[in-house]
Amino acid sequence: MRWMPAALFGALLLSANTGSKTPLPAPQQLASQTEWPAYGGGPDSIRYSSLTQINRSNVGQLQVAWTYDCEEGPGGTQMQPLVAGGVLYAVTPQHKLVALDAATGKQLWRFDSGIIGRGANRGVSYWTEGGERRVFTAVTHFVYALDPATGKPIPSFGVNGKIDLRQGLGRDPAKQSLILTTPGVIFKDLLIVGGRVSEGLPATPGDIRAYDVRTGQRRWSFHTIPHPGEFGYKTWPKLAWKVSGSANNWAGMTVDAAQGLVFVPTGSAASDFYGADRVGDGLFANCLIALDANTGKRVWHFQAVKHDIWDRDFPSQPALVRVKRGKSWVDAVAQTTKTGHVYVFERKNGKPLFPIASRKYPPSDVPGEVASKTQPLPTKPEPFARQLLTEDMLTNRTPEAHRFALEKFKTFHGGGPFVPFRVGQETIIFPGFDGGAEWGGPAFDPETGLLYVNANEMAWTSSLAKNDTVKSARQLYLQNCANCHGDTMAGSPPQLPKLVNMGPKWDEAAIFKITRQGAGRMPGYPNLSDSEIKAVAKYILSGESKPIESDEPAAVTLDYRFTGYRKFLDPEGYPAIAPPWGTLNAINLHTGEIAWKIPFGEYPELAAKGLKDTGSESYGGPVVTAGGLIFIAATNYDRKLRAFDKSTGKLLWETTLPFSANATPAIYSVGGRQFIVVCAEGSKGRPNDPKGSKYIAFALPHP
Structure with missing residues (x-):
């Protein structure tokens, strides 16, 4: 219809x-x-x-x-x-x-x-x-x-x-x-x-x-x-x-x-x-x-x-x-x-x-x-x-938006229900x-x-990626945070906040507190040690990622991970579908x-x-x-x-x-x-x- x-x-x-x-x-x-x-x-x-x-x-x-x-x-x-x-x-x-x-x-x-x-x-x-x-x-x-x-x-x-x-x-x-x-x-x-x-x-x-x-x-x-x-x-x-x-x-x-x-x-x-x-x-x-x-x-x-x-x-x-x-x-x-x-x-x-x-x-x-x-x-x-999302259902809000949507759509996998995710290629949900x-x-x-x-x-898209094997701040971020905030911390606002350029109110202590307790759609992470959360906080703020030595037992790590929720939007932030x-x-x-x-x-x-x-x-x-x-x-x-x-x-x-x-x-x-x-x-x-x-x-x- x-x-x-x-x-x-x-x-x-x-x-x-x-x-x-x-x-x-x-x-x-x-x-x-x-x-x-x-x-x-x-x-x-x-x-x-x-x-x-x-x-x-x-x-x-x-x-x-x-x-x-x-x-x-x-x-x-x-x-x-x-x-x-x-x-x-x-x-x-x-x-x-x-x-x-x-x-x-x-x-x-x-x-x-x-x-x-x-x-x-x-x-x-x-x-x-x-x-x-x-x-x-x-x-x-x-x-x-x-x-x-x-x-x-x-x-x-x-x-x-x-x-x-x-x-x-x-x-x-x-x-x-x-x-x-x-x-x-x-x-x-x-x-x-x-x-x-x-x-x-x-x-x-x-x-x-x-x-x-x-x-x-x-x-x-x-x-x-x-x-x-x-x-x-x-x-x-x-x-x-x-x-x-x-x-x-x-x-x-x-x-x-x-x-x-x-x-x-x-x-x-x-x-x-x-x-x-x-x-x-x-x-x-x-x-x-x-x-x-x-x-x-x-x-x-x-x-x-x-x-x-x-x-x-x-x-x-x-x-x-x-x-x-x-x-x-x-x-x-x-x-x-x-x-x-x-x-x-x-x-x-x-x-x-x-x-x-x-x-x-x-x-x-x-x-x-x-x-x-x-x-x-x-x-x-x-x-x-x-x-089912098909090519003829893409946005026509502007010619530029349509061209962008069409180019992106041709790179995606799927379009209908219950199509499994792939590694390295976006699948449409x-x-x-x-x-x-x-x-x-x-x-x-x-x-x-x-x-x-x-x-x-x-329409949203995502993919799977191979998990890192070295225990580092980046690996912990990708395993625990990238599900929502994405590999690049871009998120999918307003539902899923971005973590880049977080502003002066966010320091390591503030990120530690919210990671431990949870907020919004985000659960708390009581399974992570204090040193692990501090390392993730530093990575979010500065990009610094070093191998982590910890007496804590390793968390469950699967071979593949979800790379984050991404809305299919045009360059101006409006839905890329009609x-x-x-x-x-x-x-x-x-x-x-x-x-x-x-x-x-x-x-x-x-x-x-x-x-x-x-x-x-x-x-x-x-x-x-x-x-x-x-x-x-x-x-x-x-x-x-x-x-x-x-x-x-x-x-x-x-x-x-x-x-x-x-x-x-x-x-x-x-x-x-x-x-x-x-x-x-x-x-x-x-x-x-x-x-x-x-x-x-x-x-x-x-x-």
């Missing part, structure tokens, strides 16, 4: 069954919802609000109701606030938790753990039973249980109000890198968590764990890298459970309380792009796993990518939906993907609601690598992102490393059966058809020159309401919060925020007034874009 202006694009696709309402599949899902009690809106993670005060007829009257300034500068929190009992809970860029009056934005209390957190922190968890209440927040590898009334840690939880997620993994806790970027889910009296870990070796295992909400005691664990005797053990080398890592849940989970199931999407195994040390399919990496929420026992699973060597993590919470099949309604779970596909399964048994085809893909020509011969893809719903879909997750409308998902339409560079999609889960699709996002300077509706990268997801609206911010460059007609994709309202808001909004009502609130920071904007840290709430004017 080729790009066209948004209004025409949406109109031409309306024939695919959009706005006609179907009988309500689950009236209980449409019960009055005045709060936003969990990440994703509720335990079903459908990002749906039954509120109707703000609707198609009056959304144009929205105005700022209140603003809360965190006064910490940007930090990539990506926070979706939680609202319960008239209180809004939000995380600051340094991972302090604040409680605000949800009607006015006035601060009620602020919890400071004493640890400065950095990078993504997408939400908190809330538990209540009888008269007891607790809010759980994460700072680095710690999870704190706080009294919602005071913000004070509850001493009876764990040790002085907190638990350390590095404990209980069967490995030295001091050498584990694990951060809870997406909040855990609540089931009865359990807090169930995953975590973000390093994706290069050595890496922490991605165990899923449940903790008692009152005591912090661990009640069960599920090993995503199976131990001897466990299901899936034979899909790995025999000792993988001791030495391999990742296969973790960083994107969040979803709970079906009625059926007692927790649905867990997982990411790739370490290392991401070369798997000679982990030959085999590698369960439970790249899986959607249904676990018994009471015990942690596997009920069913589906593996979307076998032996992943492309970093094709499941990037978001699954959504619990109801889908019409004939005359019956089916309780289903829908999972969006980086590849631009949606998988839909029956919740109780994992039976696909649309056929899944096993498709053949080429082998790897890299020594030691054994790529899977086949991968499973759904035949429906149809992909919501383009799947399309959709790119960041999707397709990303962590913002989809929204689902139970009135119509439409699933809404924003997609990135970017628009759309980002889309917003409505998918009918009853039929599997795309109901409508529009370009989503703009580059303001291009729009000013007449090149509008190009779409752009976006991080953060949509929310949908019974008032007929989709609210979404997410776009990297235009700093907009927008409202669309959920039936047609027509833009009904937009406002420019002080900073780009790479986060999913929350919707709630207090005192009879409906609010939409979003976290704006600007972290993923370009270097010269405005940056800050504010929560901004919108509402209709007071009567």
Whole structure:
């Protein structure tokens, strides 16, 4: 499907069954919802609000109701606030938790753990039973249980109000890198968590764990890298459970309380792009796993990518939906993907609601690598992102940009899905490393059966290279840092910062601290010795690289390494492919058809020159309401919060925020007034874009 202006694009696709309402599949899902009690809106993670005060007829009257300034500068929190009992809970860029009056934005209390957190922190968890209440927040590898009334840690939880997620993994806790970027889910009296870990070796295992909400005691664990005797053990080398890592849940989970199931999407195994040390399919990496929420026992699973060597993590919470099949309604779970596909399964048994085809893909020509011969893809719903990059899809923004793109394209390998990387030649990843879909997750409308998902339409490239054999600062950099920052330290801004000309604020001490602790998408490196980190810091700042003598045991070193993430951009920094560079999609889960699709996002300077509706990268997801609206911010460059007609994709309202808001909004009502609130920071904007840290709430004017 080729790009066209948004209004025409949406109109031409309306024939695919959009706005006609179907009988309500689950009236209980449409019960009055005045709060936003969990990440994703509720335990079903459908990002749906039954509120109707703000609707198609009056959304144009929205105005700022209140603003809360965190006064910490940007930090990539990506926070979706939680609202319960008239209180809004939000995380600051340094991972302090604040409680605000949800009607006015006035601060009620602020919890400071004493640890400065950095990078993504997408939400908190809330538990209540009888008269007891607790809010759980994460700072680095710690999870704190706080009294919602005071913000004070509850001493009876764990040790002085907190638990350390590095404990209980069967490995030295001091050498584990694990951060809870997406909040855990609540089931009865359990807090169930995953975590973000390093994706290069050595890496922490991605165990899923449940903790008692009152005591912090661990009640069960599920090993995503199976131990001897466990299901899936034979899909790995025999000792993988001791030495391999990742296969973790960083994107969040979803709970079906009625059926007692927790649905867990997982990411790739370490290392991401070369798997000679982990030959085999590698369960439970790249899986959607249904676990018994009471015990942690596997009920069913589906593996979307076998032996992943492309970093094709499941990037978001699954959504619990109801889908019409004939005359019956089916309780289903829908999972969006980086590849631009949606998988839909029956919740109780994992039976696909649309056929899944096993498709053949080429082998790897890299020594030691054994790529899977086949991968499973759904035949429906149809992909919501383009799947094959061809010469006729290159940019025509200017003749010069087209010539550049064409010359580069002819040097690349691949262009379609699941093409293995080569040594010394760039391979195209399309959709790119960041999707397709990303962590913002989809929204689902139970009135119509439409699933809404924003997609990135970017091409990226990379390659493999032979690892150095001499232990030096450069070798340590290439093994541990080049994955993201590249062999030449050029990175891929704004997602992956460059390390050249870092400026006066970065000295060896600052680089040492951030390497040890981690920040943003970067994990900490507790496995490196102090002398090794100091050597890497000196190499980054000066290029000095000498052989390193160390008593520390050698880290795991593979024969080949990933050379870094590279966007396929033209000389002026715009995508080297034709628009759309980002889309917003409505998918009918009853039929599997795309109901409508529009370009989503703009580059303001291009729009000013007449090149509008190009779409752009976006991080953060949509929310949908019974008032007929989709609210979404997410776009990297235009700093907009927008409202669309959920039936047609027509833009009904937009406002420019002080900073780009790479986060999913929350919707709630207090005192009879409906609010939409979003976290704006600007972290993923370009270097010269405005940056800050504010929560901004919108509402209709007071009567």
